[in-house]
Amino acid sequence: MKYCSLVVLFLCGVRYCNAIHWLGLTVNGSSVGWNQTHHCKLLDGLVPDQLQLCRRNLEMMHSIVHAAKVTKTTCQKTFSDMRWNCSSIEDAPFFTPDLAKGTRESAVVFALAAAAVSHSIARSCASGDLPGCSCGPAPAEQPGPDFRWGGCGDNLRYGLQMGAAFVDAPMKNSRSGSQAAKLMNLHNNAVGRQVLIDSMETKCKCHGVSGSCSVKTCWKGLQDMHDIAAELKSKYLAATKVIHRHVGTRKQLVPKEMDVRPVRDTELVYLVSSPDYCTRNEKQGSYGTQDRQCNKTSNGSDSCNLMCCGRGYNAYTEKVAERCQCKYHWCCYVTCKKCERTVERYVCK
Ligand SMILES: *[C@@H]1O[C@H](CO)[C@@H](O)[C@H](O)[C@H]1NC(C)=O
Ligand SMILES: *[C@@H]1O[C@H](CO)[C@@H](O)[C@H](O)[C@H]1NC(C)=O
Ligand SMILES: *[C@@H]1O[C@H](CO)[C@@H](O)[C@H](O)[C@H]1NC(C)=O
Ligand SMILES: *[C@@H]1O[C@H](CO)[C@@H](O)[C@H](O)[C@H]1NC(C)=O
Ligand SMILES: *[C@@H]1O[C@H](CO)[C@@H](O)[C@H](O)[C@H]1NC(C)=O
Numbered sequence: 001m002k003y004c005s006l007v008v009l010f011l012c013g014v015r016y017c018n019a020i021h022w023l024g025l026t027v028n029g030s031s032v033g034w035n036q037t038h039h040c041k042l043l044d045g046l047v048p049d050q051l052q053l054c055r056r057n058l059e060m061m062h063s064i065v066h067a068a069k070v071t072k073t074t075c076q077k078t079f080s081d082m083r084w085n086c087s088s089i090e091d092a093p094f095f096t097p098d099l100a101k102g103t104r105e106s107a108v109v110f111a112l113a114a115a116a117v118s119h120s121i122a123r124s125c126a127s128g129d130l131p132g133c134s135c136g137p138a139p140a141e142q143p144g145p146d147f148r149w150g151g152c153g154d155n156l157r158y159g160l161q162m163g164a165a166f167v168d169a170p171m172k173n174s175r176s177g178s179q180a181a182k183l184m185n186l187h188n189n190a191v192g193r194q195v196l197i198d199s200m201e202t203k204c205k206c207h208g209v210s211g212s213c214s215v216k217t218c219w220k221g222l223q224d225m226h227d228i229a230a231e232l233k234s235k236y237l238a239a240t241k242v243i244h245r246h247v248g249t250r251k252q253l254v255p256k257e258m259d260v261r262p263v264r265d266t267e268l269v270y271l272v273s274s275p276d277y278c279t280r281n282e283k284q285g286s287y288g289t290q291d292r293q294c295n296k297t298s299n300g301s302d303s304c305n306l307m308c309c310g311r312g313y314n315a316y317t318e319k320v321a322e323r324c325q326c327k328y329h330w331c332c333y334v335t336c337k338k339c340e341r342t343v344e345r346y347v348c349k
Contacts, residue, residue: 013103019170019177019185020113020286021045024093025074029065045093053162059130060121060162067120068092070225071113078229081302083277083289083309089242090108098285102181102271110185111192112267114167115228118196120221122159126152133158136194139220142261147204150217156200180244190267195231199223224284232268239268250330278309289348296346308348317342 015089024043032039039061040046040054075086084105088096092235099106123134136153167189173180179231203221208214222228242253242263253263264268275281280288294304304313320343323336 002313012268014036017020018045018093018095018109019050019182020095020106021087021093021170022050022166023071023113025065025068026092029061029068032148034061034065044095045223047170047173049173050166051165052073053169056116057132060124060132063120063124064117064130064166067113067116070120071116074116074225074229075079075109075112077226078233079300081295081298081300083292083307084274084286085292087287088285089188097283102184103285104236104239104268104270105274107184107188107239107268107270108232110167110188111195111232112229114163114189114192115196115232116225117167118156118159118163119228119314120159120191121162122156123279125155125158126221132162136220143218147216147218149219149344150183151203151205151219153219154222155282156197156220156222161176164189164193173176175185179251180253182242184242184271185267186251188262191235191266191268191339192232195228195235196222196267199228199231231263235266235268238338239270240264241273242271244271276309278311291302292348304346304348311349313346313348315344315346318345319343 022043022045024045028042032042035058038056039058040051048055059190065228072092073090079086083099086105086109088098089161099109101320121130121133122136125131127133128134133155134152135153136157138149139153154320168186171177171186171189200220200221201223202218203209204216204218206216206226208212210308240263241256243256244251244253246252247254247262253269255263275284275286277286278289280286289307289309290311292307294307295302296304296313300309322339322341326334326336328334
């Protein structure tokens with residue numbers, strides 16, 4: 001027993017213990033059938049409650065593996081124009097300090113992952129892939145004058161319930177990790193799910209004589225994960241630094257600068273300030289921006305000035321091959337020529 005906890009401590013020391021350890025399912029998760037309970041042991045970072053959820057809901061694991069992949073790709077795409085570009089999520093289930101400490105970056109990744117899991121489960125319900133759920137219930141609100149409720153909506157309720165049970169488990173029933181970090185992670189997970197809830201929108205399909213749309217059926221569906229990630233990115237930029245301190249008799253997270261107000265349900269929170277990610281510093285989980293591409297005409301975060309932190313940039317030209325002068329031939333193929341175009345590229349010094 002003593003030996004075991006020593007091993008756990010040791011592993012935590014080498015950035016192994018993390019509440020988003022399950023993102024490592026991207027490594028082996030797809031090659032598994034998820035039809036035998038011993039498959040749940042594949043990733044030894046699942047906490048006991050997650051293991052139990054897995055054993056009881058094996059089919060759901062496909063949705064969770066999918067969510068882990070979506071978390072990775074959407075995070076990288078959403079942050080590709082920033083100094084911190086979510087590249088370290090690639091190392092899951094191992095995490096560098098940018099994601100292993102209570103930073104702003106880990107806040108947004110937790111929120112994104114929480115949203116992705118519930119999103120994925122809610123969608124799987126609607127597509128009939130899960131035995132425990134089906135389409136979401138018909139909305140209680142009256143349909144508009146020009147449509148009726150129909151089709152199959154995403155089952156948000158089931159997605160939220162099962163998703164929260166899975167992603168919140170590491171914070172709920174474990175003795176490792178600080179109380180402050182657990183509160184931070186739980187809060188940010190809830191923010192991710194709230195953004196998901198707010199993304200629910202009415203989607204419609206037309207019927208009737210060739211596009212006349214005389215009959216319209218509508219249902220409630222979730223927005224794409226890219227839209228949800230974009231919303232979370234703006235929350236990341238406006239995230240609030242918090243401290244863990246006594247408020248009355250209980251210890252809570254409160255904004256550091258303005259600790260008279262409680263933390264809002266809509267804001268991402270973090271405990272540890274991040275480096276500026278300008279220079280390489282492995283101890284801080286910063287890769288630096290040397291050799292990163294920047295955009296000379298942009299004045300956003302991918303501008304050469306901001307991306308290169310004022311160090312300047314090198315320009316080089318690159319030839320890119322493109323299909324051009326495409327012609328459509330009756331019937332049915334397209335021929336194109338290949339054109340070469342020279343483009344200027346800029347990379348940070
Ligand atoms: C599990 O799934 C795999 C592939 O999907 C299949 O080959 C195997 O027979 C299944 N095993 C059981 C016990 O159903
Ligand atoms: C993936 O599978 C390999 C071989 O089965 C195993 O050695 C490795 O630890 C697994 N990786 C993860 C992240 O579970
Ligand atoms: C993200 O940043 C890393 C480290 O600076 C870099 O190697 C990688 O190419 C970047 N990825 C993208 C898509 O820009
Ligand atoms: C650079 O930024 C400008 C303005 O935001 C944009 O129109 C252009 O597509 C960007 N170029 C590249 C290569 O991303
Ligand atoms: C660039 O900055 C100018 C003024 O500083 C602003 O009007 C413009 O909208 C900005 N463009 C972009 C693409 O952010």
